[in-house]
Amino acid sequence: MGTTLKQLLSTHPGEAPAIGAPGKTWLSYGGLRALSDQIRSQLRAAGVGRTDRVAIVLPNGPDMATAFVTIAQSATTAPLNPSYREDEYAFYLEDLKAKAIVLAAGEEGPAFAAAQRLGIMVLRLQSDAEIAGQFSLSTEGGTEVADEAPGEDDVALILHTSGTTSRPKIVPLLQSNVAASAQHIAHSLTLSPADRCMNVMPLFHIHGLLAAVSASLASGGSIFCTAGFNAMNFFAMMTEARPTWYTAVPTMHQAILTRAGRNADVIRDVPLRFLRSSSASLPAQVMEQLRETFGAPVIEAYGMTEAAHQMCCNPLEQQKPGSVGVEAGPMVRIAHETDNALVDGTGEVVISGPNVTPGYESNPDANQKNFFEADGHRWFRTGDQGAFDADGFLHLTGRLKEIINRGGEKVSPLEVDGVLMDHPAIQQVVTFALPHPKLGEEVAAAVVLRDGHEATERDIRNFALERLADFKAPRKVVIMDEIPKGATGKMQRIGLAEKLGLAEPA
Structure with missing residues (x-):
């Protein structure tokens, strides 16, 4: 067309x-x-x-x-x-x-x-x-430019x-x-x-x-x-x-x-x-x-910004509850999560097609990580994990990334961390996903206060609301003496709600 x-x-x-x-x-x-x-x-x-x-x-x-x-x-x-x-x-x-x-x-x-x-x-x-x-x-002012x-x-x-x-x-x-x-x-x-x-x-x-x-x-x-x-x-x-x-x-x-x-x-x-x-x-x-x-x-349907939205869609003649449908525009395949190769079974969902962005702007590291060549095509890694069934319907099994999906609004936990760390009373913070019956996930944060400082959950929430759009601000703030860490000493987001007793085990 x-x-x-x-x-x-x-x-x-x-x-x-x-x-x-x-x-x-x-x-x-x-x-x-x-x-x-x-x-x-x-x-x-x-x-x-x-x-x-x-x-x-x-x-x-x-x-x-x-x-x-x-x-x-x-x-x-x-x-x-x-x-x-x-x-x-x-x-x-x-x-x-x-x-x-x-x-x-x-x-x-x-x-x-x-x-x-x-x-x-x-x-x-x-x-x-x-x-x-x-x-x-x-508009006020402006100098006319060529009409291309x-x-x-x-x-x-x-x-x-x-x-x-x-x-x-x-x-x-x-x-x-x-x-x-x-x-x-x-x-x-x-x-x-x-x-x-x-x-x-x-x-x-x-x-x-x-x-x-x-x-x-x-x-x-x-x-x-x-x-x-x-x-x-x-x-x-x-x-x-x-x-x-x-x-x-x-x-x-x-x-x-x-x-x-x-x-x-x-x-x-x-x-x-x-x-x-x-x-x-x-x-x-x-x-x-x-x-x-x-x-x-x-x-x-299943979409994302980098695909100009749609990647898969359930056909009008047959819908499978719990599936995001069949490929509907770009080619959709499964790739190894670390090797640049297409695989059978469960792995990272990848796409290639005329609707896919040529690449992130001014971000060679992200492009290196998210795009690869295989089987004569350039593939984009979606960050989602999934598998196709025998009928060619894609079933997502989870996200590889830690993005919080609050009813379709995507929230970067590190962005929220960055804002909360500006609070004078906060020493450490980890923003994480809290399961929510309607939204799927809600934004929550675990914080450790500086010695000799005081702040309530309400103070911290208000601080966030002044600096972030409402949907990004944590709805739940847990004040702790220490945030649980993994074997390498990193504070862990994934599963934190469960560790803190805020969610049922999966």
Whole structure:
């Protein structure tokens, strides 16, 4: 179909609906293409060229969706979490080498403060009151640059991934990576212009940007953009949007189930063709409950940032609870966990394909560790362990990395360690995963206080909340005399919750 975002959108009928939102009229494909041209002119006039990086900090909704889609056709987009604090924005903006940042008109919060601190150009987004996702950009100053169109090898999207080091890694995704992944997802879900996705996913994550927005637009379908997930208004949104599908993380699906009983009439009135789940493991019981409640297949998929999201997906005609499905885009194989060789049986999941990032930016060590050549292909190590069954369905057996997966939000324990170590009373800290019935994992920390210093669990949590986004701050802090260590003297994260009696043995 196409190897750039612009090509993905170029063939759909101009009058067909593309972007919708509560209480607004639909933006058509013709309108979206015209908006893309207008935004390109405004960016070039502001001095933003095809390889410049534009951070986007906007609330969830239609403007965030169209800002990503239009700017990514002209420059490199870098969506950032609207809940970050000023220091976090400053880190990411500097790390990204952002040329500009897009903020809503009148927004004066921490992202604006960080941009001012770093002298980064602020592009103000003025939203249209009537049409979903229609907007204009304004800026002060800027010197006009040449109007070149990005090619398939230019970077469309940059996201940070939480690595096992304290410094998040930069993942550049090319135009061709994003286009390939959008088409893989559309194909595996048999999306057509008749389909409508209701988006409840955050649009600073690969899941929402690719599975909900880009795959819908690749197929000529429409996407109804809510202000984010809210179990209280989910069924009211369904009534207005009339979607054929939605995609979410397991914790969202579980919250929807708690309110499904009293909304049986909506479920009957707005029949879904399927439901999709990704970003964290979907318990088999939840999959079954969703299938019974909605009378539709529940499609579990497996994705990650470095793959521009999707790697595996359960087929529409057969789902296996507890499996992340069959390969759905890239080639998916099993490799030896230390040797650069493909193996049979259980091992590290590796991928190769047109949707896979060319490599981490400015990080030769990570590239050396995570990519290898074998059997005529370049493979990326996912850090997950798993095995295929006889039918070609992949079953994950655990993560090799120590990243905490809090309901789909990935948290680097070393980043949290680094922040807590700034507390004047803390001498040692180990952040670890605490099993949680709904989120899968919650963030916890074990700390040793300095002699003669005092601090309560509440003090330490408040300290973290001032410096980290809420989802990264430890919900449980255990104050100890000594943190358990392994044979080599290293403090051990894995299994720490169990050692401290905070979790049932596996």
